[in-house]
Amino acid sequence: MVRQERAIRTRRAVVEAAAAVFAERGYTAATIAEILERAGVTKGALYFHFDSKEALARGVINAQISDDYWVPRELKLQEWVDIGMTLAHRIPKEVILLAGIRLSADIQGRSLFGSAWPAWTQLVTDKLVEAKARGEVLPHVTPRETAECFLGAWIGTQFMSEVVSDWTDLNDRISVLYNHVLPAIATPAALIRLDTAPDRGARVVEEVERQQRESPVPTEA
Amino acid sequence: MVRQERAIRTRRAVVEAAAAVFAERGYTAATIAEILERAGVTKGALYFHFDSKEALARGVINAQISDDYWVPRELKLQEWVDIGMTLAHRIPKEVILLAGIRLSADIQGRSLFGSAWPAWTQLVTDKLVEAKARGEVLPHVTPRETAECFLGAWIGTQFMSEVVSDWTDLNDRISVLYNHVLPAIATPAALIRLDTAPDRGARVVEEVERQQRESPVPTEA
Structure with a gap:
């Protein structure tokens, strides 16, 4: 269980780092090396979650739509x-x-x-x-x-x-x-x-x- | 008067060529050399109308807003x-x-x-x-x-x-x-x-x- 939670944290750190690099440089200019450095994780850890730059972009796009702030309302x-x-x-x-x-x-x-x-x-x-x-x-x-x-x-x-x-x-x-x-x-x-x-x-x-x-x-x- | 009309045509050809190059490559990657080649005018003719790449961009932006298709209506x-x-x-x-x-x-x-x-x-x-x-x-x-x-x-x-x-x-x-x-x-x-x-x-x-x-x-x- 502790291992699973560590995996979730690593994944989140990688998505945050990828988002920062994509937002700064755009997709084409961004490199996995730079995302790795910013996330502070090993290459193995990153590739465990995302096997390519495209997969990282998909990860950022999917993380955008979360239900963290959706509250049911009368209307x-x-x-x-x-x-x-x-x-x-x-x-x-x-x-x-x-x-x-x-x-x-x-x-x-x-x-x-x-x-x-x-x-x-x-x-x-x-x-x-x-x-x-x-x-x-x-x-x-x-x-x-x-x-x-x-x-x-x-x-x-x-x-x-x-x-x-x-x-x-x-x-x-x-x-x-x-x-x-x-x-x-x-x-x-x-x-x-x-x-x-x-x-x-x-x-x-x-x-x-x-x-x-x-x-x-x-x-x- | 004929001279004035030629100037108007040259200016238009330059704006069209600049627009084509800006639309294809974006402002940063576009070069005056490429605009010159596409317009088919001399360097002197281009610089007579536009003294820089910025001026060409401004020319394209201003040409966008014309009243060619504005018809007065009841409403x-x-x-x-x-x-x-x-x-x-x-x-x-x-x-x-x-x-x-x-x-x-x-x-x-x-x-x-x-x-x-x-x-x-x-x-x-x-x-x-x-x-x-x-x-x-x-x-x-x-x-x-x-x-x-x-x-x-x-x-x-x-x-x-x-x-x-x-x-x-x-x-x-x-x-x-x-x-x-x-x-x-x-x-x-x-x-x-x-x-x-x-x-x-x-x-x-x-x-x-x-x-x-x-x-x-x-x-x-």
Whole structure:
């Protein structure tokens, strides 16, 4: 069991190191030697988890989509808002998210290691299907179409925020984006109860971290 | 006068050649030698118009925003839709647009040669201010905020369409984007009269080209 936990930690260290190198240099210029050095693990340990640079990129992309900050809400549309707003809040601080976004947008690379776009589209589609079944979404809405439209808009907004403000205005921009899209798809009764304020992401992250402190998941030290 | 016209043609040939090279190689890898060769003009002719690679990039960016396909409409919101839909229709066919988009999104380059983003934001802001004065836009809307939100969304949608479909689905995606944003900002009386169909861009371009054929602007041959 201790051995298994060590393996999980090593894997995490390698993914973090790979993310840092990919985010700095891009996929093509990154080398396994540099990732090894930054992770501080042996070559054998790295290759035990990832047998190629492509596999490392896939590892970073998959680590991007975790359910660490997903809290069930009365409104499924609020869960969708929370996904977008917690991501906006976390991106400037978490190198795995940042690297995952860059890799997913790498036109040459995606044929080698894939992209998180299909997983994000599916996740939001599922939320919108649930929201529609509960009467939160207007009848004409096609969940997959809205999910794809929002993903494209989210990616461009994130990119613009990086370029013009180094992400300092990302929470504001994603809040404005939700406010421009939700009226086209949500019922009035849902709209009135949604929270899309710019600090929504920060509050959800704080809520989850407080819960974790108060009732931590037992782990073997 | 003939001399002036020759200068205009040379300038255009240089901008087209620069756009082709920037679009293919990106700004950093592009060389003036390659642009010269592709333009088929002398070094002196090129430097008469553009004294550096930065100036060439600025020339491409500025050429992107032209009023060739802007037709006055009853609704100012329709003029805004037409800007976005004609661009979507033209991008896969016009290397200057393509190169302009790439250069405007070049994080390192923009400090050297600028970006078309401020000009696009201003253009859409002006349309929305006019639309608001005419009662087409809801009172709570802040034109600049909506213009920036839409630009970010448009850029991401264009990028996603390039990556997943080589732009073949761009008209559909931009149509869907307008349909997701307009209900948040337009009055019902304006919404009912707007045309956001995927083939809107193609129809506007055809309309303008037909007008030009039927009553061409006189030029000296």
